[in-house]
Amino acid sequence: MNKDVSIVIADDHPMLLKGLHDQLEDSNYNVISSAANGMQALEAILTLQPDIALLDIDMPLLSGFEVVKMAKDKGVHTHFIMLSFHKEADYVTQAKALQIQGYLLKEDPFFEIERCIEAVLSGKYYFSKSFEDNILNNASKEIKKLQLLTPSESTILKLIAQRMATIDIAENLFISARTVEKHRSNIIRKLGLEGETNQLTNWALTNKSTILEL
Known part of the structure:
Protein backbone atom coordinates (compact mmCIF):
# COMPACT_ATOMS: atom_id res chain seq x y z
CA MET A 1 0.00 0.00 0.00
CA LEU A 136 15.07 13.13 24.19
CA ASN A 137 13.96 13.33 27.83
CA ASN A 138 15.69 16.66 28.45
CA ALA A 139 14.20 18.12 25.27
CA SER A 140 10.72 17.06 26.39
CA LYS A 141 11.27 18.64 29.81
CA GLU A 142 12.36 21.96 28.29
CA ILE A 143 9.26 22.05 26.08
CA LYS A 144 6.98 21.31 29.05
CA LYS A 145 8.56 24.20 30.95
CA LEU A 146 8.03 26.58 28.04
CA GLN A 147 4.40 25.48 27.77
CA LEU A 148 3.85 26.79 31.32
CA LEU A 149 4.41 30.35 30.14
CA THR A 150 1.51 32.68 29.44
CA PRO A 151 1.30 34.35 26.01
CA SER A 152 2.69 37.59 27.51
CA GLU A 153 5.59 35.74 29.12
CA SER A 154 6.35 33.92 25.84
CA THR A 155 6.41 37.24 23.99
CA ILE A 156 8.81 38.76 26.52
CA LEU A 157 11.04 35.67 26.44
CA LYS A 158 11.30 35.96 22.65
CA LEU A 159 12.39 39.59 22.99
CA ILE A 160 14.93 38.65 25.66
CA ALA A 161 16.29 36.02 23.24
CA GLN A 162 16.77 38.85 20.74
CA ARG A 163 18.96 40.69 23.28
CA MET A 164 16.40 43.38 24.09
CA ALA A 165 16.84 45.14 27.43
CA THR A 166 13.99 45.53 29.93
CA ILE A 167 13.40 49.20 29.09
CA ASP A 168 13.30 48.43 25.35
CA ILE A 169 10.86 45.54 25.89
CA ALA A 170 8.64 47.87 27.94
CA GLU A 171 8.59 50.48 25.17
CA ASN A 172 8.01 47.84 22.50
CA LEU A 173 5.02 46.34 24.34
CA PHE A 174 3.68 49.63 25.77
CA ILE A 175 3.95 48.44 29.36
CA SER A 176 6.02 49.58 32.33
CA ALA A 177 9.52 48.34 33.05
CA ARG A 178 8.21 47.15 36.40
CA THR A 179 5.66 44.93 34.62
CA VAL A 180 8.44 43.49 32.44
CA GLU A 181 10.50 42.71 35.54
CA LYS A 182 7.50 40.97 37.11
CA HIS A 183 7.12 38.83 34.00
CA ARG A 184 10.85 38.07 34.03
CA SER A 185 10.56 36.84 37.62
CA ASN A 186 7.66 34.58 36.68
CA ILE A 187 9.56 33.21 33.68
CA ILE A 188 12.63 32.50 35.84
CA ARG A 189 10.48 30.64 38.36
CA LYS A 190 8.63 28.57 35.76
CA LEU A 191 11.82 27.62 33.92
CA GLY A 192 13.60 26.74 37.16
CA LEU A 193 16.37 29.26 36.57
CA GLU A 194 16.67 30.67 40.09
CA GLY A 195 20.19 31.93 40.67
CA GLU A 196 22.42 34.34 38.79
CA THR A 197 21.07 37.71 37.64
CA ASN A 198 21.86 37.07 33.97
CA GLN A 199 20.80 33.43 33.97
CA LEU A 200 17.53 34.07 32.12
CA THR A 201 19.27 36.10 29.42
CA ASN A 202 21.98 33.46 29.02
CA TRP A 203 19.39 30.68 28.89
CA ALA A 204 17.31 32.59 26.32
CA LEU A 205 20.33 33.18 24.08
CA THR A 206 21.37 29.52 24.31
CA ASN A 207 17.85 28.35 23.43
CA LYS A 208 17.03 31.18 21.04
CA SER A 209 16.14 28.95 18.08
CA THR A 210 13.63 26.94 20.12
CA ILE A 211 12.11 30.03 21.77
CA LEU A 212 11.53 31.77 18.45
CA GLU A 213 9.71 28.68 17.13
CA LEU A 214 7.05 28.94 19.86
Whole structure:
Protein backbone atom coordinates (compact mmCIF):
# COMPACT_ATOMS: atom_id res chain seq x y z
CA MET A 1 0.00 0.00 0.00
CA ASN A 2 3.04 2.29 -0.14
CA LYS A 3 1.80 3.77 -3.43
CA ASP A 4 -1.05 5.36 -1.47
CA VAL A 5 1.46 7.41 0.53
CA SER A 6 2.35 10.70 -1.22
CA ILE A 7 5.75 12.13 -0.29
CA VAL A 8 7.65 15.36 -0.89
CA ILE A 9 11.40 15.22 -0.25
CA ALA A 10 13.87 18.09 0.13
CA ASP A 11 17.66 18.21 0.42
CA ASP A 12 20.20 20.63 -1.03
CA HIS A 13 22.72 17.85 -1.71
CA PRO A 14 21.85 16.47 -5.20
CA MET A 15 23.32 13.02 -4.62
CA LEU A 16 21.54 12.57 -1.28
CA LEU A 17 18.29 13.81 -2.80
CA LYS A 18 18.53 11.41 -5.73
CA GLY A 19 19.52 8.52 -3.48
CA LEU A 20 16.54 9.13 -1.19
CA HIS A 21 14.21 9.51 -4.17
CA ASP A 22 15.39 6.24 -5.74
CA GLN A 23 15.16 4.28 -2.50
CA LEU A 24 11.61 5.50 -1.85
CA GLU A 25 10.57 4.75 -5.43
CA ASP A 26 12.13 1.29 -5.23
CA SER A 27 10.02 0.67 -2.13
CA ASN A 28 6.92 1.74 -4.11
CA TYR A 29 6.32 5.04 -2.32
CA ASN A 30 4.70 7.80 -4.35
CA VAL A 31 7.31 10.59 -4.45
CA ILE A 32 5.36 13.49 -5.95
CA SER A 33 8.04 16.19 -5.71
CA SER A 34 11.74 16.72 -4.96
CA ALA A 35 13.07 20.07 -3.79
CA ALA A 36 16.61 21.43 -3.62
CA ASN A 37 15.91 24.28 -1.18
CA GLY A 38 13.47 25.28 1.52
CA MET A 39 11.40 27.62 -0.65
CA GLN A 40 10.81 24.91 -3.26
CA ALA A 41 9.89 22.49 -0.49
CA LEU A 42 7.36 24.89 1.02
CA GLU A 43 5.75 25.60 -2.36
CA ALA A 44 5.48 21.87 -3.09
CA ILE A 45 3.95 21.13 0.32
CA LEU A 46 1.39 23.97 0.08
CA THR A 47 0.47 23.08 -3.50
CA LEU A 48 0.46 19.27 -3.34
CA GLN A 49 -0.50 18.68 0.32
CA PRO A 50 1.48 15.41 0.60
CA ASP A 51 0.92 12.83 3.31
CA ILE A 52 4.61 13.02 4.27
CA ALA A 53 7.36 15.62 3.85
CA LEU A 54 10.93 14.38 4.38
CA LEU A 55 13.04 17.49 4.94
CA ASP A 56 16.69 18.29 5.48
CA ILE A 57 17.19 20.90 8.21
CA ASP A 58 20.04 22.93 6.67
CA MET A 59 18.79 24.20 3.30
CA PRO A 60 19.16 27.46 1.35
CA LEU A 61 16.40 30.11 1.48
CA LEU A 62 14.42 28.39 4.25
CA SER A 63 15.57 25.83 6.82
CA GLY A 64 13.61 22.65 7.31
CA PHE A 65 12.27 24.03 10.59
CA GLU A 66 11.13 27.24 8.90
CA VAL A 67 9.36 25.20 6.21
CA VAL A 68 7.49 23.21 8.86
CA LYS A 69 6.50 26.32 10.82
CA MET A 70 5.24 28.17 7.74
CA ALA A 71 3.39 25.12 6.41
CA LYS A 72 1.72 24.51 9.76
CA ASP A 73 0.73 28.19 9.93
CA LYS A 74 -1.08 27.63 6.61
CA GLY A 75 -2.99 24.73 8.13
CA VAL A 76 -1.59 21.85 6.07
CA HIS A 77 -2.11 18.34 7.41
CA THR A 78 1.19 16.94 6.14
CA HIS A 79 3.23 14.78 8.53
CA PHE A 80 6.82 16.04 8.83
CA ILE A 81 10.01 13.99 9.19
CA MET A 82 13.39 15.68 9.52
CA LEU A 83 16.48 14.03 8.03
CA SER A 84 19.69 15.54 9.35
CA PHE A 85 23.28 15.07 10.43
CA HIS A 86 22.52 17.07 13.59
CA LYS A 87 22.45 15.10 16.85
CA GLU A 88 22.65 18.13 19.15
CA ALA A 89 20.06 18.52 21.88
CA ASP A 90 18.89 21.97 20.76
CA TYR A 91 17.87 20.58 17.35
CA VAL A 92 15.82 17.88 19.03
CA THR A 93 14.22 20.50 21.29
CA GLN A 94 13.35 22.64 18.26
CA ALA A 95 11.76 19.64 16.57
CA LYS A 96 9.68 18.88 19.65
CA ALA A 97 8.70 22.56 19.99
CA LEU A 98 7.31 22.42 16.44
CA GLN A 99 5.59 19.10 17.21
CA ILE A 100 7.48 17.42 14.38
CA GLN A 101 6.61 13.72 14.53
CA GLY A 102 9.76 12.23 13.02
CA TYR A 103 13.47 13.00 13.28
CA LEU A 104 16.02 10.67 11.69
CA LEU A 105 19.75 10.95 11.15
CA LYS A 106 21.18 10.62 7.65
CA GLU A 107 23.36 7.80 8.91
CA ASP A 108 20.28 5.71 9.76
CA PRO A 109 19.50 2.73 7.49
CA PHE A 110 16.62 3.06 5.03
CA PHE A 111 14.38 0.66 6.95
CA GLU A 112 14.28 3.26 9.75
CA ILE A 113 12.72 5.72 7.30
CA GLU A 114 10.02 3.16 6.49
CA ARG A 115 9.36 2.55 10.18
CA CYS A 116 9.23 6.28 10.80
CA ILE A 117 6.77 6.85 7.94
CA GLU A 118 4.53 4.08 9.26
CA ALA A 119 4.68 5.52 12.80
CA VAL A 120 3.89 9.14 11.92
CA LEU A 121 1.02 8.13 9.65
CA SER A 122 -0.41 6.34 12.69
CA GLY A 123 -0.16 9.54 14.72
CA LYS A 124 2.93 8.47 16.66
CA TYR A 125 6.31 10.11 17.19
CA TYR A 126 9.47 8.43 15.91
CA PHE A 127 12.95 9.74 16.67
CA SER A 128 16.19 8.07 15.60
CA LYS A 129 17.34 5.18 17.76
CA SER A 130 20.78 6.84 17.67
CA PHE A 131 19.61 9.59 20.04
CA GLU A 132 20.47 8.98 23.65
CA ASP A 133 17.45 8.77 25.95
CA ASN A 134 18.66 11.67 28.07
CA ILE A 135 18.67 14.01 25.03
CA LEU A 136 15.07 13.13 24.19
CA ASN A 137 13.96 13.33 27.83
CA ASN A 138 15.69 16.66 28.45
CA ALA A 139 14.20 18.12 25.27
CA SER A 140 10.72 17.06 26.39
CA LYS A 141 11.27 18.64 29.81
CA GLU A 142 12.36 21.96 28.29
CA ILE A 143 9.26 22.05 26.08
CA LYS A 144 6.98 21.31 29.05
CA LYS A 145 8.56 24.20 30.95
CA LEU A 146 8.03 26.58 28.04
CA GLN A 147 4.40 25.48 27.77
CA LEU A 148 3.85 26.79 31.32
CA LEU A 149 4.41 30.35 30.14
CA THR A 150 1.51 32.68 29.44
CA PRO A 151 1.30 34.35 26.01
CA SER A 152 2.69 37.59 27.51
CA GLU A 153 5.59 35.74 29.12
CA SER A 154 6.35 33.92 25.84
CA THR A 155 6.41 37.24 23.99
CA ILE A 156 8.81 38.76 26.52
CA LEU A 157 11.04 35.67 26.44
CA LYS A 158 11.30 35.96 22.65
CA LEU A 159 12.39 39.59 22.99
CA ILE A 160 14.93 38.65 25.66
CA ALA A 161 16.29 36.02 23.24
CA GLN A 162 16.77 38.85 20.74
CA ARG A 163 18.96 40.69 23.28
CA MET A 164 16.40 43.38 24.09
CA ALA A 165 16.84 45.14 27.43
CA THR A 166 13.99 45.53 29.93
CA ILE A 167 13.40 49.20 29.09
CA ASP A 168 13.30 48.43 25.35
CA ILE A 169 10.86 45.54 25.89
CA ALA A 170 8.64 47.87 27.94
CA GLU A 171 8.59 50.48 25.17
CA ASN A 172 8.01 47.84 22.50
CA LEU A 173 5.02 46.34 24.34
CA PHE A 174 3.68 49.63 25.77
CA ILE A 175 3.95 48.44 29.36
CA SER A 176 6.02 49.58 32.33
CA ALA A 177 9.52 48.34 33.05
CA ARG A 178 8.21 47.15 36.40
CA THR A 179 5.66 44.93 34.62
CA VAL A 180 8.44 43.49 32.44
CA GLU A 181 10.50 42.71 35.54
CA LYS A 182 7.50 40.97 37.11
CA HIS A 183 7.12 38.83 34.00
CA ARG A 184 10.85 38.07 34.03
CA SER A 185 10.56 36.84 37.62
CA ASN A 186 7.66 34.58 36.68
CA ILE A 187 9.56 33.21 33.68
CA ILE A 188 12.63 32.50 35.84
CA ARG A 189 10.48 30.64 38.36
CA LYS A 190 8.63 28.57 35.76
CA LEU A 191 11.82 27.62 33.92
CA GLY A 192 13.60 26.74 37.16
CA LEU A 193 16.37 29.26 36.57
CA GLU A 194 16.67 30.67 40.09
CA GLY A 195 20.19 31.93 40.67
CA GLU A 196 22.42 34.34 38.79
CA THR A 197 21.07 37.71 37.64
CA ASN A 198 21.86 37.07 33.97
CA GLN A 199 20.80 33.43 33.97
CA LEU A 200 17.53 34.07 32.12
CA THR A 201 19.27 36.10 29.42
CA ASN A 202 21.98 33.46 29.02
CA TRP A 203 19.39 30.68 28.89
CA ALA A 204 17.31 32.59 26.32
CA LEU A 205 20.33 33.18 24.08
CA THR A 206 21.37 29.52 24.31
CA ASN A 207 17.85 28.35 23.43
CA LYS A 208 17.03 31.18 21.04
CA SER A 209 16.14 28.95 18.08
CA THR A 210 13.63 26.94 20.12
CA ILE A 211 12.11 30.03 21.77
CA LEU A 212 11.53 31.77 18.45
CA GLU A 213 9.71 28.68 17.13
CA LEU A 214 7.05 28.94 19.86
